[in-house]
Amino acid sequence: MSPLLRAQGLAKAYGDSAVFRAVDLTLERGELVALLGESGTGKSTLLNCLAGLDEPDAGTIDIDGQCLAELDEAGRAELRRAKLGFVFQAFHVLPHLSVAQNVALPLLLLHRPDPARVQAMLDAVGLGSLGARLPRQLSGGQLQRVAIARALVHQPALILADEPTGNLDARHAREVMDLLLAQVRAEGAACLLVTHSEQAAARADRALRLDEQGIRPWA
Numbered sequence: 001m002s003p004l005l006r007a008q009g010l011a012k013a014y015g016d017s018a019v020f021r022a023v024d025l026t027l028e029r030g031e032l033v034a035l036l037g038e039s040g041t042g043k044s045t046l047l048n049c050l051a052g053l054d055e056p057d058a059g060t061i062d063i064d065g066q067c068l069a070e071l072d073e074a075g076r077a078e079l080r081r082a083k084l085g086f087v088f089q090a091f092h093v094l095p096h097l098s099v100a101q102n103v104a105l106p107l108l109l110l111h112r113p114d115p116a117r118v119q120a121m122l123d124a125v126g127l128g129s130l131g132a133r134l135p136r137q138l139s140g141g142q143l144q145r146v147a148i149a150r151a152l153v154h155q156p157a158l159i160l161a162d163e164p165t166g167n168l169d170a171r172h173a174r175e176v177m178d179l180l181l182a183q184v185r186a187e188g189a190a191c192l193l194v195t196h197s198e199q200a201a202a203r204a205d206r207a208l209r210l211d212e213q214g215i216r217p218w219a
């Protein structure tokens, strides 16, 4: 079976300034890989490229055997909807929808409404009683957990998470790592986790470092 994600020779620059180059990365099914690196080395940019939300200047990306560059925008959107769970650094929750409606969105887009699954995800992130609230009535850490519940609700094959424990206290950070690992182990998903937390990285199957030379094992 092909790896869930294979990226080869990725490079990205903004104008004259290179963000990263020579990035080779493979994620197998059932593994959680941490990606560390100093601020500004391009971790978020790399996640956006892997999700087909940004285009690398060079290199190829295959997700579940499908080459992203061979898809048009609609095809990439469909692949994202079906296979990808993305936890954005800035949450990207929709302000006019309730917490439960935000979490339900990926299932609605797949025409698979499942209120019981939505409630189970809210319970799993400790927001079981807050489904009717609007996002502006939540704290930053609670919003982060909404974003995680939404990213996992449709059991995606590939999870790309940008500092998902960044706003959380130690207990909630541990619970989010438990959830990500459960999804990876139980569903054979693959997860790339951008983090500055060495505790989170220590729970990953592998940890990688991104710098101007490319990507290599951490430590």
Ligand SMILES: Nc1ncnc2c1ncn2[C@@H]1O[C@H](COP(=O)(O)OP(=O)(O)OP(=O)(O)O)[C@@H](O)[C@H]1O
Binding pocket: 014, 019, 037, 038, 039, 040, 041, 042, 043, 044, 045, 046
């Ligand atoms: N749209 C853009 N135009 C120009 N430069 C950009 C743009 N987006 C990001 N950059 C630059 O690219 C570099 C990489 O940014 P990115 O957000 O990917 O870093 P990061 O490793 O995720 O950082 P952090 O750990 O602080 O979140 C930074 O120097 C940033 O200023």
